[in-house]
Amino acid sequence: MRILIVEDDPGIQRLLVDTLTEEGYTCDVAGGATEALHLLPLYPYALLVLDVMLPEGPEAGFHLGEQLRLEGVQTPILYLTARGALDDRVRGLQLGGDDYLTKPFQHRELIARLQVLLRRGAGQAHNLLPLAAGWKLDLTRHQAVRDALQVNLTHREYQLMSLFAHHPGRVFSRSDILDRIWAGESSIEPKVIDVYISTLRKKTGEGVIDTLRGVGYRLGEG
Structure with a gap:
């Protein structure tokens, strides 16, 4: 533990x-x-x-x-x-x-x-965190799961999904995400976040991560 x-x-x-x-x-x-x-x-x-x-x-x-x-x-x-x-x-x-x-x-x-x-x-099943659209985040296996479906996540994909799952409803700007996940890596371009968000959406479908244009991203509400 x-x-x-x-x-x-x-x-x-x-x-x-x-x-x-x-x-x-x-x-x-x-x-x-x-x-x-x-x-x-x-x-x-x-x-x-x-x-x-x-x-x-x-x-x-x-x-x-x-x-x-x-x-x-x-x-x-x-x-x-x-x-x-x-x-x-x-x-x-x-x-x-x-x-x-x-x-x-x-x-x-x-x-x-x-x-x-x-x-x-x-006894409180802390290894599974609710996401949206029926998905949950498996904190032990680093997977997104829904019913019998299991989707493997890369290290960065898991960090992003975990950030959203632990803060439902909170909007994170690109700079917020860079500070939390790529802290100290000054060479990382903010647009790399868009790439990871796009990949996560391909793996889990729409509705898990919402975009607030000009503001940032948050966990979906559905």
């Missing part, structure tokens, strides 16, 4: 990665909310370990959790933070958190809480 750790303290990053890797989990690390938003659509994360105080602000973790829930992302969230006041714990749970653990923490308690959330999440 793959876990995303959103934490800006290098020491705690290493501690969490070492602890979770020892337990057999695959870990990615984001140093802040912005980096987390880039990574989340790219991989089928089973769980998100989220600090509250991040470089974007003292409550950036709360804001990120709330944003993800508003956008329909159901990945379990464990807040792991030094903010242990009752009001903070309640707020974290109200803003989309599934559990709340304060620093410093005991390794055994962290693992126990993660296992509970992972068992809970396993």
Whole structure:
């Protein structure tokens, strides 16, 4: 299972990665909310370990959790933070958190809480995300599926479809997509996105991805 750790303290990053890797989990690390938003659509994360105080602000973790829930992302969230006041714990749970653990923490308690959330999440079929026109995105096999039909996706096609699936209703401009999927690749022309969208439509038919002329693309509403 793959876990995303959103934490800006290098020491705690290493501690969490070492602890979770020892337990057999695959870990990615984001140093802040912005980096987390880039990574989340790219991989089928089973769980998100989220600090509250991040470089974007003292409550950036709360804001990120709330944003993800508003956008329909159901990945379990464990807040792991030094903010242990009752009001903070309640707020974290109200803003989309599934559990709340304060620093410093005991390794055994962290693992126990993660296992509970992972068992809970396993019963929610997180490996399939709804698309449109009857299609779903298989996060494990990197395929688009509809009934008995299975369509293989290339790495970039999967990243694009995952981005739309995790943010239903949201419109992404070409620059948004480039920033999230081709981050750091300055040589990529924006028109390459049109090519990938066209290929995805050939594979899944019309209605899965909508074009808003002059604005961008979004997941279809049908």
